[in-house]
Amino acid sequence: MHEKGEVKEKEEPKPDMATVYIMGKAYEVPSELTIMQAQEYAGYRLMRGVGCRGGFCGACTTIYRKKGDYNLYIDLACQTKVEDGMYLVQIPFVPAEKPKWDLDALEASAEEVISIFPEITRCVSCNSCTEACPQNIEPMRAIQAIRRGDLKKATELSFDCISCGACTVRCPAEITHYHVFQLIRRLYGKYIQPRAEHTAKRVKEIEEGKYDGPMEQLLSLPEDTWKELFIEVRDGNPLELPEGGET
Ligand code: SF4
Ligand code: SF4
Numbered sequence: 001m002h003e004k005g006e007v008k009e010k011e012e013p014k015p016d017m018a019t020v021y022i023m024g025k026a027y028e029v030p031s032e033l034t035i036m037q038a039q040e041y042a043g044y045r046l047m048r049g050v051g052c053r054g055g056f057c058g059a060c061t062t063i064y065r066k067k068g069d070y071n072l073y074i075d076l077a078c079q080t081k082v083e084d085g086m087y088l089v090q091i092p093f094v095p096a097e098k099p100k101w102d103l104d105a106l107e108a109s110a111e112e113v114i115s116i117f118p119e120i121t122r123c124v125s126c127n128s129c130t131e132a133c134p135q136n137i138e139p140m141r142a143i144q145a146i147r148r149g150d151l152k153k154a155t156e157l158s159f160d161c162i163s164c165g166a167c168t169v170r171c172p173a174e175i176t177h178y179h180v181f182q183l184i185r186r187l188y189g190k191y192i193q194p195r196a197e198h199t200a201k202r203v204k205e206i207e208e209g210k211y212d213g214p215m216e217q218l219l220s221l222p223e224d225t226w227k228e229l230f231i232e233v234r235d236g237n238p239l240e241l242p243e244g245g246e247t
């Protein structure tokens, strides 16, 4: 492994540089980098623990401490900037067995969710999960909402969960929140959320072939025309095909 920036001992960093400890080794890295960029600058080739690089996939959960601070922090490596004196390690993933369920055979109820994830009844309301969440979700409130049968509230509260597992690492009840939240969102979507009538109508129209003609016409057009049409539609105009067809 190329270890660019590795330093033997802690020195005063140059301006705009920071000394960070990755897996226990000190590296001098530009201080404007994210933790993920700093690891790559230091020569680490990230094979695991990296995905979208945009704060959406939850693959880059990182644990760190800051200089002179006893707190243990958990954040996303792709979203968090390095600080001088930071000790960090990236967690490849948070291990958890994913229970299998058959959505068609389930009911949207607290009892059903608890039968699959009985550990949620062990929540002691410590709120450690909320403190850990890089998405500013409130996992504790979502867990409590499930326990009282309010799956709608739990779905709303956990909608932005990116399954990073930071809450799970902290939870004394050993709840795998991200698996629980995935189940309740599925239950909510299938059994509770009102059907989107306009979507059903459009699907029926497609199945009946209403758009077959315009689609064939569209596919026969040159690429440059597609680009022009895309810009028109992107700007809020209706799609008007060159020969007058309109959808
Ligand atoms: S709820 Fe848990 S798994 Fe989901 S984003 Fe927050 S910390 Fe990550
Ligand atoms: S960390 Fe676990 S026990 Fe604590 S509030 Fe969150 S779900 Fe409950």
Ligand code: FES
Residues within 6 Å of the ligand: 049, 050, 051, 052, 053, 054, 055, 056, 057, 058, 059, 060, 076, 077, 078, 079
């Ligand atoms: S790489 Fe996807 S959230 Fe960081």
